[in-house]
Amino acid sequence: MFRCSVRLIKGLTQITWLQEQPVLPNLLYRRSVPAAYLPSRALRVTWPCAEEVKDFSLTNPSWSPNMRNLYNKYMELSQQESWKRLPSYNATATHLIEQYPDSAKPQVTTRLFTRNLDVEDLGFEYVMFYNQAEQRTVCSFQAGPYLESPIGFAHGGAIAAIVDTTSGACTICTVGKVKTANLNINYRSPITLGSTVEVQCRVDKIEGRKIFLSTEIRSVNSQVLHAEATALFIQMKMSE
Numbered sequence: 477m478f479r480c481s482v483r484l485i486k487g488l489t490q491i492t493w494l495q496e497q498p499v500l501p502n503l504l505y506r507r508s509v510p511a512a513y514l515p516s517r518a519l520r521v522t523w524p525c526a527e528e529v530k531d532f533s534l535t536n537p538s539w540s541p542n543m544r545n546l547y548n549k550y551m552e553l554s555q556q557e558s559w560k561r562l563p564s565y566n567a568t569a570t571h572l573i574e575q576y577p578d579s580a581k582p583q584v585t586t587r588l589f590t591r592n593l594d595v596e597d598l599g600f601e602y603v604m605f606y607n608q609a610e611q612r613t614v615c616s617f618q619a620g621p622y623l624e625s626p627i628g629f630a631h632g633g634a635i636a637a638i639v640d641t642t643s644g645a646c647t648i649c650t651v652g653k654v655k656t657a658n659l660n661i662n663y664r665s666p667i668t669l670g671s672t673v674e675v676q677c678r679v680d681k682i683e684g685r686k687i688f689l690s691t692e693i694r695s696v697n698s699q700v701l702h703a704e705a706t707a708l709f710i711q712m713k714m715s716e
């Protein structure tokens with residue numbers, strides 16, 4: 477009973493903290509997760525247990541010096557320019573939690589694909605920053621050993637996931653809720669597992685509900701081009 481109360485108080489403290497985080501107004505999906513998306517068996521409930529509401533885009537001990545350097549560079553730029561670090565939770569619903577009245581906080585039973593491991597270091601380690609004035613997102617990405625495809629290198633699907641995430645976040649920050657309609661990737665040079673790369677994404681043009689973006693993944697010294705991509709996102713209709 478005592479343990480439960482402590483967990484509840486910790487959880488509420490964390491939620492209050494979450495609600496105080498700066499949020500761009502048009503970012504968030506307005507609907508709760510449709511029932512059809514929910515798994516048939518109960519998974520972890522992430523609210524109001526504080527330990528589940530973790531911001532994964534803050535430094536952790538698994539981050540390499542390159543990962544930390546990029547993080548520090550954009551954190552410094554966030555002080556002077558219009559870059560903003562995007563918080564990153566392990567479920568879309570957790571990003572949305574502030575929209576729910578206290579009486580109707582959702583049970584979070586799904587997970588974002590790129591945040592589906594509990595252990596740090598093994599999968600996707602990444603942090604994204606958004607520049608509103610330039611409609612750009614940058615992502616520092618460290619590819620963990622569980623993303624392997626050819627021996628020692630990252631899987632093309634994992635690279636596609638990080639491109640989709642970086643360009644998706646850029647689009648959501650720019651226009652609100654969207655879906656990916658098209659993603660084209662040219663893989664130019666393999667990404668070594670454990671290495672850190674910089675993903676740079678920008679909105680090229682917006683035509684009605686269509687948002688066109690381009691992305692490049694480069695080594696941290698910019699010398700190696702690992703992949704280049706274009707994406708088309710479609711803005712959801714008001715009714716969706």
Ligand SMILES: CCCCCCCC/C=C\CCCCCCCC(=O)SCCNC(=O)CCNC(=O)[C@H](O)C(C)(C)COP(=O)(O)OP(=O)(O)OC[C@H]1O[C@@H](n2cnc3c(N)ncnc32)[C@H](O)[C@@H]1OP(=O)(O)O
Binds near residue numbers: 498648685
């Ligand atoms: C403090 C908070 C901070 C938060 C920060 C953010 C962090 C958030 C957390 C993490 C970020 C993660 C972000 C990840 C994002 C990933 C998103 C996905 O992966 S979505 C899953 C994969 N995609 C699908 O499953 C779509 C399946 N397709 C569809 O649902 C539909 O086809 C859809 C919605 C794409 C379009 O359907 P329609 O009915 O709305 O629209 P129609 O009329 O068909 O098309 C509109 C226009 O677009 C063109 N169009 C549509 N699809 C096209 C295509 N594939 N290629 C070219 N044109 C296409 C059409 O020709 C039309 O053009 P004309 O207006 O006539 O000029």
